[in-house]
Amino acid sequence: MEFHTWEPVYADILDDFGYPRDGDERACDRFIELLGDDSTYDPTALGLDGATVAIAGAGPSLEAEADRAADADVVLAASTAADRLQAAGVAVDCMVTDLDKNADTGRELTTAGTPVVAHAHGDNIPALEAHIPTYESEFVVPTTQATPAPPVRNYGGFTDGDRAAFLADHFGAGSLVFPGWDFDDPSVTDEKRQKLRWAERLLFWLEQRRDERFGVLDGRRDAIEPVAAN
Numbered sequence: 266m267e268f269h270t271w272e273p274v275y276a277d278i279l280d281d282f283g284y285p286r287d288g289d290e291r292a293c294d295r296f297i298e299l300l301g302d303d304s305t306y307d308p309t310a311l312g313l314d315g316a317t318v319a320i321a322g323a324g325p326s327l328e329a330e331a332d333r334a335a336d337a338d339v340v341l342a343a344s345t346a347a348d349r350l351q352a353a354g355v356a357v358d359c360m361v362t363d364l365d366k367n368a369d370t371g372r373e374l375t376t377a378g379t380p381v382v383a384h385a386h387g388d389n390i391p392a393l394e395a396h397i398p399t400y401e402s403e404f405v406v407p408t409t410q411a412t413p414a415p416p417v418r419n420y421g422g423f424t425d426g427d428r429a430a431f432l433a434d435h436f437g438a439g440s441l442v443f444p445g446w447d448f449d450d451p452s453v454t455d456e457k458r459q460k461l462r463w464a465e466r467l468l469f470w471l472e473q474r475r476d477e478r479f480g481v482l483d484g485r486r487d488a489i490e491p492v493a494a495n
């Protein structure tokens with residue numbers, strides 16, 4: 266997705282959460298400074314084109330659904346889903362994160378040559394400053410939800426999981442499967458519930474744009490408020 270398509274939906278997200286846009290822009294600028302002249306990872310090398318891609322979420326169902334990740338051509342893991350899949354013996358091809366939980370896993374992955382899509386936003390500048398200098402930049406894909414500025418990119422999406430889905434789409438994925446997604450998880454905080462609502466709306470938008478039907482949305486579509494995209 267290009268930024269002009271994402272921007273109106275992004276504006277609604279900022280409004281809903283009360284996040285200031287300039288905070289996201291500052292985070293993007295800081296990310297650029299932290300990377301300096303380092304080269305970063307080109308996601309084309311993930312082999313997403315035409316692939317069946319698992320977008321692993323960190324809901325309670327992940328372990329029970331780990332075989333769906335194992336069966337996919339490429340596995341993108343959202344945040345702590347990376348540790349849990351590895352513990353279940355499923356190899357992760359890429360982690361997508363805003364560095365707020367398991368930043369050590371991100372460092373270990375980049376050190377081992379597995380790419381990490383690291384996201385900058387207005388509320389994680391200290392985490393960027395603490396962790397990005399310890400990552401192998403060559404295996405970092407830097408992202409923003411605001412206006413992108415190279416090498417920081419914006420493929421669309423908001424939470425770690427739906428950003429992984431938008432990335433897979435951007436790089437030509439053939440089909441997407443969603444192990445570990447529990448939109449009605451009663452154990453989450455109110456803020457997380459609000460984020461999961463947005464994740465659901467964003468995946469609904471994405472499946473329509475792709476003319477695909479994501480199984481994770483079956484039985485839920487009638488209750489989803491469509492995003493206000495152009």
Ligand SMILES: Nc1ncnc2c1ncn2[C@@H]1O[C@H](COP(=O)(O)OP(=O)(O)OP(=O)(O)O)[C@@H](O)[C@H]1O
Binds near residue numbers: 325423
């Ligand atoms: N029930 C669930 N609880 C948590 N995450 C879920 C759930 N269902 C799906 N997900 C997806 O898994 C992703 C990773 O969640 P996790 O709790 O590990 O990370 P997080 O850093 O808190 O995520 P985020 O910062 O995006 O909210 C979420 O961003 C979301 O897209």
Ligand SMILES: Nc1nc2c(c(=O)[nH]1)N=C(CO)CN2
Binds near residue numbers: 284386410
């Ligand atoms: N400004 C801001 N942006 C975000 C935030 C957040 O807490 N603050 N959380 C996200 C996913 O959890 C994604 N984007």
